[in-house]
Amino acid sequence: MKTHKTKNDLPSNAKSTVIGILNESLASVIDLALITKQAHWNLKGPQFIAVHELLDTFRTQLDNHGDTIAERAVQLGGTALGSLQSVSSTTKLKAYPTDIYKIHDHLDALIERYGDVANMIRKAIDDSDEAGDPTTADIFTAASRDLDKALWFLEAHVQEKS
Numbered sequence: 358m359k360t361h362k363t364k365n366d367l368p369s370n371a372k373s374t375v376i377g378i379l380n381e382s383l384a385s386v387i388d389l390a391l392i393t394k395q396a397h398w399n400l401k402g403p404q405f406i407a408v409h410e411l412l413d414t415f416r417t418q419l420d421n422h423g424d425t426i427a428e429r430a431v432q433l434g435g436t437a438l439g440s441l442q443s444v445s446s447t448t449k450l451k452a453y454p455t456d457i458y459k460i461h462d463h464l465d466a467l468i469e470r471y472g473d474v475a476n477m478i479r480k481a482i483d484d485s486d487e488a489g490d491p492t493t494a495d496i497f498t499a500a501s502r503d504l505d506k507a508l509w510f511l512e513a514h515v516q517e518k519s
Contacts, residue, residue: 358376358435358436359436360372360373360376360433360434360435361434361435362434363432363433363434365432365433365434367433367489367490368489371488371489371490372433372434372435372490374484374488375429375433375485375488375490375493376430376433376434376435378481378484378485378488378493379426379427379429379430379433379435379437379493380430380435380437380438380443380447381447381449381481382426382477382478382481382497383423383426383427383430383437383438383439383444384438384439384443384444384446384447384448384449385447385448385449385450385473385474385477386419386422386423386426386474386478386500387419387423387439387444387448388444388448388450389419389450389470389471389474390416390419390420390423392450392453392466392467392470393412393415393416393419393467394412394416395453395455396412396453396463396466396467397409397412397413397416399455399457399458399463400412400458400460400463401458401459401460402458402459402460402461403460404460404514405460408460408463408464408514411510412467415507418503418507422499422500422503423439425496425499425500426496426497426500427439429492429493429496433490433493449473449477450470450473450474451469451470451473453466453470454466460514461515464511464514464515465515467511468508468511468512468515471504471507471508471511472508474504475501475504475505475508478497478500478501478504479497479501481494481497482494482497482498482501485497
């Protein structure tokens, strides 16, 4: 893929590696944001309003992290790949079921996908650092904190005792 000149003095091999990590992560973050909205719109059952509003906060966080991840790819001279086609072909997430409505079913599906992205982003921290880009690792660290917290909130809803 074409890169653009920049005064950023990160070595070109590090830039190339990190741009790839950023775009792979971007695809899954965008997919998770869309999944979050899918659940938000279609929840049915007890605790509806609490979960519905909680998912809106998660969506906002994901959009912010996605924007930061995309902008970092461009700062390094790359192209941010956030189109529907790019996301669809690059995301690492399983397709989200569109035939579920019960809150518990949505929580189970969201927990699986939030866990997958949280783990993926944690790996991206190490991979970016290993490639020689601590700034990108820091961007992923911030995203990791929010994803781990969101996962905790989701899991807390299904861990209650009857």
